[in-house]
Amino acid sequence: TSGDTGGSAIRAVESLGSSSRLGLVVLLPVGRVSAYQRVAMTTSQCDRVRVASVTMDSDQLDDVIRTATLQRQRRTADGDQCDGTLLCTQNSANWGRVLFQIPAYFYAYFSATRCIGQQVQFFVPTGGCGNLTAACLARAMGLPIATCAANNQNAAAHQLISEGRFLPRPSVCTTSVAMDIANPYNIPRLLSLLAGSRSRAAELSRRFDSKQPVELTEQERAKLANLGVSSFVATDADCQATVVKAHSELGYLACPHTACALLPALEPSSADADKVADSTGANSGANLAPPRVVFATAHPAKFADLYRARGLPTAPAETAAEALERLSRLPERCLSWESDSIDDCVAKLHGLIDHLLAQSLSA
Incomplete structure (x- = not known):
């Protein structure tokens, strides 16, 4: 987890x-989650839950989990693991x-407009690129939406969308910790939507998985544009100023x-909003300004320190501080793994x- 899914x-x-x-096994990156996020995971007293704090970043832990999952699938297929366990x-x-x-977009669309065929623009905080x-x-299913992928300084989706290329690189730490992902594991799924053939999709996926640069063709970039996708990058200072402004x-x-997503959505002269056009062919609603929808990511209670530092109330009515104090009184049950390689961490995870x-099985 990069912060939210684990809890x-x-x-x-x-x-x-x-x-x-x-x-359940939860792997969290050392020093890359908030205090509240950490204790929400490490204080679980459930015997079926194990939490390990690992000296890796979120991208590396994604590689660990993917490798371990594939290895156990092969063991099952080869008959080496016949206990019926699914991972x-x-x-x-x-x-x-x-x-x-996907249904969240349909629900939000019909909540945002009563004029079917009018385009709605979504602003989506983007880390692993699943959303x-x-x-x-x-959009490919016919929903008339445009989507702005709002990135923090890791800007992985922004690089692909704005430049038509993807270069693997290390992640950087920001206050939007759950988005500190530089090599999003859903990029190959996006690429498969753009590729014109299975062989091209496989080639793009192989290049991404092997940490090689990925370059889109002009045709693939045109397909991406036809999906109504734009991008935006917010610095840490931008994000914190937007918290205060909101x-x-x-x-x-x-x-x-x-x-990160509110920043471009609140900007009245946003270039992304200006580019939105009705591409459905429907006349109804074509001349209306597109409604904007922002997807909110995490409960603000997890970031009380950020709010206090800027003179804002914690959310809501000091419940964050109270919850943190309550959790802090519980004993922590967390393994500490110092792993200097993917293989080492995979071996520990299997164990x-x-x-x-x-x-x-013995219970």
Whole structure:
């Protein structure tokens, strides 16, 4: 997890009760989540949950989880693992999560306009690009939307959208921690929507997976433009200023991730908004200014320190501080892994999963 999914997954597993055989392993990057996010994960007392704090960034942990998942699938296929165990991931590397984000665009579209055929512009905080992929699929299904991928300083989606190329690089730390992803694992899914053949899609995916530069053809860039996608990059200073602006002008306390998307959405002369055009061929609503919808990412309670530093209330009525204090009184159950390679971390992950399986089978 880069900050949000881990805590949500833990609460889901805890809610299933002691009779469930579903186990959960959460890997979090050391020093790259907020204090509230960390204790929300490390203080779980559920016996079917294991949390490990790893000296890697979120991109590296994505590689770890993907490698471990594929290895265990091969073991099952080869007959080396015959206990019926299924392994999946809860972040948007799991296609199911992207699939269930698509209806959110339809719901938001029909909530934002009563004029069917009018275009609606979405501003989406973008990290792993799962939500962006869902937007592109909704558009491909016929929904008349345009999407602005709002990036923090890691700007991986911005590079692909604005320049037609992708160059792997290390991630940088920002206050929008869950978006500190420089090599989004959904980029190959976006590329597959643009490729004209299976062989081209496979080639683009191989280049991304092997950390090689990816260059789009002119035709592929045109397909991306036809999906109604634009991009925006917000600096850390921009995000924090937008948090203050949103509170003072709208009375809304935005998390730093949401602020990345609010910044272009609140700009009345936004170049992205000016580019929006009705491409559906429908006459109704063609002359109306497109409604704007911002997807909010995280609950503001997770970022109380950011708000206090800027003289803003924590969210809401000091509940963040109270929750943090309550969680801090609980004993932490967290492994500390110092891993200097993907293979080393994968081996540790396999060992932890095997331990959970043995515990489950003996219960």
